[in-house]
Amino acid sequence: MNRKIRIGIVGYGNLGRGTELAIPGNPDMELVAVFTRREPDILNSKSNVVHISKILDFKNKIDVMVLCGGSARDLDKQGPMVVSHFNTVDSFDNHGRIPEYFEKIDRSAKKSSKLGLISVGWDPGLFSLNRLLGLSVLPKGQNYTFWGEGISQGHSDAIRKIE
Numbered sequence: 813m814n815r816k817i818r819i820g821i822v823g824y825g826n827l828g829r830g831t832e833l834a835i836p837g838n839p840d841m842e843l844v845a846v847f848t849r850r851e852p853d854i855l856n857s858k859s860n861v862v863h864i865s866k867i868l869d870f871k872n873k874i875d876v877m878v879l880c881g882g883s884a885r886d887l888d889k890q891g892p893m894v895v896s897h898f899n900t901v902d903s904f905d906n907h908g909r910i911p912e913y914f915e916k917i918d919r920s921a922k923k924s925s926k927l928g929l930i931s932v933g934w935d936p937g938l939f940s941l942n943r944l945l946g947l948s949v950l951p952k953g954q955n956y957t958f959w960g961e962g963i964s965q966g967h968s969d970a971i972r973k974i975e
Contacts, residue, residue, distance in 0.1 A: 816842040823880035824848045831878050844874050892920040895928040903933025
């Protein structure tokens with residue numbers, strides 16, 4: 813490949829910062845901008861940080877937007893809007909709402925001839941694929957999760973919000 817894949821990041825929480833740190837480790841990628849709802853000047857980043865209201869100024873300058881917002885409050889709105897203008901990758905992890913979210917992304921992506929790759933985080937995503945492969949090789953094996961009998965990070969986040 814002669815040209816690097818131009819990446820944009822939407823959201824600058826833990827996922828966004830982690831994505832920002834991972835991109836330099838991929839020689840075929842370059843980070844064009846990080847988009848945030850916060851005031852860009854207050855963020856501690858050496859990257860080009862831009863307010864999300866200017867995201868459309870980057871049409872045709874970014875190949876893929878990595879959506880790093882939360883599934884509970886951000887991706888449901890941001891995903892369909894951003895995929896209307898850019899190819900996207902996200903880690904939507906609200907298992908029960910994935911079919912509904914897929915429909916929204918699919919509808920917006922088809923209208924704009926863009927691609928929206930959803931739910932490719934850890935769980936669902938890479939962890940789910942790993943469990944699937946393990947169970948296909950050892951169909952009578954036991955399926956364990958690394959968090960044991962407890963709850964996942966996403967579920968912990970939901971519980972913390974209960975008053």
